[in-house]
Amino acid sequence: MKLLLLSVFVLLLGACSAGEAADKKENSVVSEAAASEVVKDEDTKPEVELVEANGNTKLIQWLSDSMDRGNHDYDTMAHSELVVELNYSEANRGDVIYYKTPESAVEKNPQLPEFYIARVVGLPGETVEIRAGQVYVDDKKLDTFYGVATDRGLGKDDYFKMAEQNIEEGTWTTDEEVSKKELITWVNMDAKEEYFATSIEPVKVTTEAVFVLVDQWWRGTDSRDFGELPLERVEGKVIGYVKNK
Missing domain, CATH: 2.10.109.10 (Umud Fragment, subunit A)
Structure with a gap:
C-alpha cells in the first residue's frame, strides 16, 4: 500500500513539474514576444x-x-x-x-x-x-x-568608426602639430558617448x-x-x- 501511494505521489509530482515547466515556457514565449514588439x-x-x-x-x-x-x-x-x-x-x-x-x-x-x-x-x-x-x-x-x-544621420557605431578614422588620419585639422590625444580631446569623445x-x-x-x-x-x-x-x-x-x- 505504501509503495502504491509513493508511486501515485511521484506521478503527481512529475505532472506538476511538467505543468510548471510548460507554464514557464509559455510565459517566456509571451515575454519574448512582448520584448520583440516594435x-x-x-x-x-x-x-x-x-x-x-x-x-x-x-x-x-x-x-x-x-x-x-x-x-x-x-x-x-x-x-x-x-x-x-x-x-x-x-x-x-x-x-x-x-x-x-x-x-x-x-x-x-x-x-x-x-x-x-x-x-x-x-x-x-x-x-x-x-x-x-x-x-x-x-x-x-x-x-x-x-x-x-544620430549625428548627421550616423548612429553611434558608424559615428565613432568615422571619428576614429578621421582622428587617425588627422583629417579634422590642418595643424600638423596637433597630436592624436589632443584631437580626441578636441572632438570630446566622452561628450559624444553621453549624447548617444x-x-x-x-x-x-x-x-x-x-x-x-x-x-x-x-x-x-x-x-x-x-x-x-x-x-x-x-x-x-x-x-x-x-x-x-
Missing part, C-alpha cells in the same frame, strides 16, 4: 522632396542644422526654401511640423526663433520615453531612422498634443526640453523644398 514607420522617408507651392502653403527659411542627416537637410542656406502646408489637421508620426516655439523654451534660450520645426514622434495618448539613445513608444521600440540618437546614451523619463502625451524631436538631438530644442507640444501651436507641415521657378 513601432514602425515605413511611410516616412529620410529624403526631403522637391515640391510645388500653392495657395495652401507658405515658404519659410530655416537656418539651422538641427534636422541635418548628412546632407544639410532642411537647411535653406544649402537648399531652396521650405514649403509648409497650412491647416495641419491630423497628426501623423514622422511629420516634420512648423510650430510656434513654446514660451518655456524661449525663457531658457531667448535666441530661439519665434517658430520652430521638428518631427512628430509621439501621438496623442501615447507615452514616449528615451532609453540609452533609443526612443520607445508605449514601451515599444520605435524602429525607424528618427527613433535613435541620451535618456529621458516617460512623457504621457495628452489628447490634443504631440511629442516632437529634431533629427539631430544635440543641435536643437524639442519635447525633451519643453515636454509635449499642444496641437494648437502647429501652423503646418513641412512637405519639402520648393522647386526653383
